[in-house]
Amino acid sequence: MAYVATRGGEKAIEQAERLFRQDLGTIDAQRVETIRATMPYLIDRVMGEASLYDEELAALALAQTGGELSEAVLVLRAWRTTQPRLAIARPVKQDEVLTQRRISAAFKDIPGGQILGPTLDYSHRVLATDVLEGKPFAPPAVDKAASSAPAKQPSLADWQRQQGLVAPANPSAVSPEDIPDLTREPLLFPASRAHRLQSLARAETGGVLALGYAAMRGYGNAHPTVNELRLGEANVVVRHPRGTEFSAGRVRVSQAEVTSKEKGGYLELGFAATFGWNEVKVIAAATLDLNSDDAPVGSPVHEEFYLYHTESVEASGFCIHFKLPHYVTFQSILDAMRDAKVKRAAAEAAGEVYLGEPEEEPVL
Amino acid sequence: MFNETPAAGPGHGEMLDILARARPNRLKQHAETLLTALGEINVIANRTGLVMVPMRDTVKNVDFHLGEVLVSEAHIADAAGHVGYGMVTGRDLERAMAMAVIDLSVAARGQDDITANFLEQERAHLAAVDEERMRQVEATRVEMETF
Numbered sequence: 001m002a003y004v005a006t007r008g009g010e011k012a013i014e015q016a017e018r019l020f021r022q023d024l025g026t027i028d029a030q031r032v033e034t035i036r037a038t039m040p041y042l043i044d045r046v047m048g049e050a051s052l053y054d055e056e057l058a059a060l061a062l063a064q065t066g067g068e069l070s071e072a073v074l075v076l077r078a079w080r081t082t083q084p085r086l087a088i089a090r091p092v093k094q095d096e097v098l099t100q101r102r103i104s105a106a107f108k109d110i111p112g113g114q115i116l117g118p119t120l121d122y123s124h125r126v127l128a129t130d131v132l133e134g135k136p137f138a139p140p141a142v143d144k145a146a147s148s149a150p151a152k153q154p155s156l157a158d159w160q161r162q163q164g165l166v167a168p169a170n171p172s173a174v175s176p177e178d179i180p181d182l183t184r185e186p187l188l189f190p191a192s193r194a195h196r197l198q199s200l201a202r203a204e205t206g207g208v209l210a211l212g213y214a215a216m217r218g219y220g221n222a223h224p225t226v227n228e229l230r231l232g233e234a235n236v237v238v239r240h241p242r243g244t245e246f247s248a249g250r251v252r253v254s255q256a257e258v259t260s261k262e263k264g265g266y267l268e269l270g271f272a273a274t275f276g277w278n279e280v281k282v283i284a285a286a287t288l289d290l291n292s293d294d295a296p297v298g299s300p301v302h303e304e305f306y307l308y309h310t311e312s313v314e315a316s317g318f319c320i321h322f323k324l325p326h327y328v329t330f331q332s333i334l335d336a337m338r339d340a341k342v343k344r345a346a347a348e349a350a351g352e353v354y355l356g357e358p359e360e361e362p363v364l
Numbered sequence: 365m366f367n368e369t370p371a372a373g374p375g376h377g378e379m380l381d382i383l384a385r386a387r388p389n390r391l392k393q394h395a396e397t398l399l400t401a402l403g404e405i406n407v408i409a410n411r412t413g414l415v416m417v418p419m420r421d422t423v424k425n426v427d428f429h430l431g432e433v434l435v436s437e438a439h440i441a442d443a444a445g446h447v448g449y450g451m452v453t454g455r456d457l458e459r460a461m462a463m464a465v466i467d468l469s470v471a472a473r474g475q476d477d478i479t480a481n482f483l484e485q486e487r488a489h490l491a492a493v494d495e496e497r498m499r500q501v502e503a504t505r506v507e508m509e510t511f
Contacts, residue, residue, distance in 0.1 A: 047431075052414075054434035054454060086413035086437055086451075091420045091427045098494070100501050108508035116504040145502035148495050157422040169425040179418050179427050197421055197428035236415055236433050240449050240467075246380030248415065248435055249453030257422060271423040275431045289423075 020066075027063045035059040044252060044276025045069070049312050050076035051183070051202040053251045053275050070204075070316035077313055088176040090237040090245065097232035097253060099153040101277075105226040106259055112153040117231060156228040157257060157269065167266040189304045196292070196303055200285040201274045204312035211300045211310065212284025220291035220301040222260035224283070227269060229256045231277045251275060256282035258290050379470065379483060383463040384452050386486040394482045395462035398469040405448075405468070408439040412455050438464035446472040 036043060036059035046058040050073045057076060065071035101117025104110045116122075128137045160166040180194040182202075187195055200208065216224060231254050235247035255273035262268070270290025272282045291301035300306060309315060340356060347354035383391065399405075414432040421428060438450040438460040448468025450460040466479060475483075 051431035052434065053417075053431060056454065057434065080414065080432065083434070084411070084413045085432070086415055086435065088416045088418065089433075091418040092430065093420050094422050100497070101504075114506050114508060115501060116506055117501055118504075142500040142503055144496070144499040145505070146499075147502060148498035149502035149505065151494070151498065155422055166423075169423065172420060172425045172427050174427055176416075176418055176427070179429055181416070181429055183429075183432075193421065193424060193426040194428040197419075197426070198430070201428070201430050234417070234419075236417055236435070236453060238415055238435075238451055240376070240380060241439065241447050242376075242449075244376045244380060246377045246384065248384050248451040249433075250385075251417065251433055251453070253419070253430065255419070255422075269423045271421050273419050273421075273430060 021064075024064070024066045027060075032056065032059045032063050035062050041277060042067075045205055045278055045281075046072050046076065048274040048276045048278055048281065049073045049202060049204055050080070051275070052076050052080045070312060073204075073312050074316070087238050088179075091172070091176060092234040092253065094155045094230065094255065095152055095158075097153075097230065097234050097255075098151050098250065099149075099230055099232040101231035102153055102228065103226070104156060104228050107156070107227075110156050110228070111159050112150065115149055115153075153230070160227075160267065165267050166269060167264070187307060191303055191307065196289065196307065197272065199307045199311065200272050200289065202312075203281070203285065203307075203310035204315060205278060205281045207310035207312070207315065208281050208288065208306075209284045211306045212287040214300045215287050215291045219299065220287070221294050222268065222270075222287075222290050224258035224260060224270065224287040224290060226283060227257040227259040227267075229279055229283065230254070231279065252277050254278050254282045256286040258283065258286040260290055378487075379475075380449075380463075380467065382483050382486050382490065383450065383466055385490055386463075387489065388456060388459050390482070390486065391466075392458055392462045394479070395465040397478070398465055402442055402465070402469060402472065404443055405465075406441045406443075408441060410438045410440075410457055410461055412436050412457065415451075436460035440464045440468055442468060442472055444472065 036055050039059075039062075040055075042062065043055050043058045046061060046069065047053050047055070049069075050058070050061075052058075057079065058072070061072040061076045061079075065075060099115070101119065102110075102112070102115050104114060108114070131137050157166055161168060174194075180192050180198075182195055182198050187199060191199070214220070215222070231252070233250040234253045236249055236251060237245050238248050239245055253273060253275060254277050255271070256279065258270045259267045260270075268290060270286040270288070270292075272285030272289055274281055274285070288301055288303075288306050292303045295302040298305065336357075340354075344354040344356075413435060415435050416432050417430045418427045419430045420426070433453055434455060435451050435453055436455055436457045436459060438448075438457070440448045440461075442448075446468055448464040448466075448471060450463025450465075450467060452459050452463060466482075469476075470479065
């Protein structure tokens with residue numbers, strides 16, 4: 001291993017950072033609050049990928065990185081390490097979520113019914129250029145129903161189990177303290193289901209979408225149908241020193257089940273969930289989960305492939321490290337190239353054929 | 365970490381639910397009015413930290429970690445050993461402390477009329493906010509036969 005020293009680097013680095021921050025201008029509490037209040041889906045995406053739920057901090061991370069998402073996620077994950085873990089909450093159960101959007105593409109008559117919730121799914125996507133002409137866009141008010149939607153909706157998968165459509169599942173017997181935790185232990189393969197789902201929950205949205213889309217287009221074993229998509233708010237249930245359970249507040253969550261075809265007499269189901277409302281991510285992630293079981297090693301739907309390649313901080317970090325000086329490595333490539341040219345010329349002069357050196361497999 | 369002692373009676377959980385989501389300014393103002401009657405208070409903890417939130421997978425009933433939530437915590441006690449505790453999502457330490465002060469007051473002296481009124485007003489406010497939202501949500505219910 002060898003290094004090349006860079007003279008004058010300290011000053012250039014300082015000025016480069018200043019230039020980046022100068023371009024963003026002064027960051028104050030008002031800017032952070034504006035980002036938080038006006039871009040909830042972007043905030044949700046950052047919180048999900050950072051695996052840290054706090055809207056204010058996510059908005060600050062976006063403000064100070066200029067919206068560079070991988071940098072925002074990195075700075076939030078780094079900040080997270082400064083905080084002690086105070087507790088592990090009671091596990092969130094699907095039928096306890098304050099549900100604001102719940103649809104199924106597989107069954108039209110699901111118990112509790114279908115609620116579109118806040119969505120643009122059935123709307124024309126038209127850019128409101130009038131806003132730029134000085135005409136603010138004020139959204140029309142919702143015509144409220146006479147009565148409220150139920151705060152909680154039943155689990156579709158449980159109903160399907162009662163109908164014999166979905167395989168029985170054993171009750172969870174793991175205490176919250178014993179749930180495998182990727183923030184405390186490495187991801188090993190074959191991964192536990194808890195590790196797989198935690199990794200997908202914090203995965204990079206674009207990466208999950210790309211690999212999930214590959215599976216949907218035919219590079220997987222199963223084509224998904226959304227069994228249930230649910231967006232809602234979950235209580236963070238903690239315990240008082242005297243033992244009383246209570247909710248310290250609510251967090252937005254998304255979860256999706258996707259199904260494909262019959263297997264062993266039951267519908268196959270894939271599942272994924274994440275912090276925030278990010279339905280593209282959970283549908284794509286559930287598709288990867290659905291495709292995992294029989295996936296060939298090395299395919300995009302094999303868990304080792306998609307879990308490693310959708311880890312946002314590792315992936316972006318590895319990608320951007322290639323910008324850093326690799327002069328010594330590259331010099332050795334040039335040396336090898338020049339050496340090969342010399343040998344080829346010598347072989348041709350001697351009337352021989354130069355076959356070259358055998359190529360080595362790349363080392364990751 | 366939380367201990368496993370039995371829960372502190374009926375109504376305690378509901379009160380804590382309300383306090384954790386009460387309007388911050390009103391919460392702090394009410395806690396201020398209780399402070400003088402509580403005497404000397406020992407602050408055991410007042411800090412920010414993380415709560416890991418697990419979720420149950422609906423396919424195989426496996427619990428997994430969704431991620432961590434930033435919370436503010438306050439843990440206090442009076443001279444007689446009564447405990448007050450507050451935990452709220454976010455980084456508002458004063459809000460957590462105000463919750464703990466009200467919890468301590470109820471633990472030490474029972475629920476006074478002003479606190480009972482405060483809790484009822486906040487309960488009604490939170491219920492109204494939820495009802496307003498869920499009536500809007502209900503307006504998006506769709507019958508797939510006609511969709």
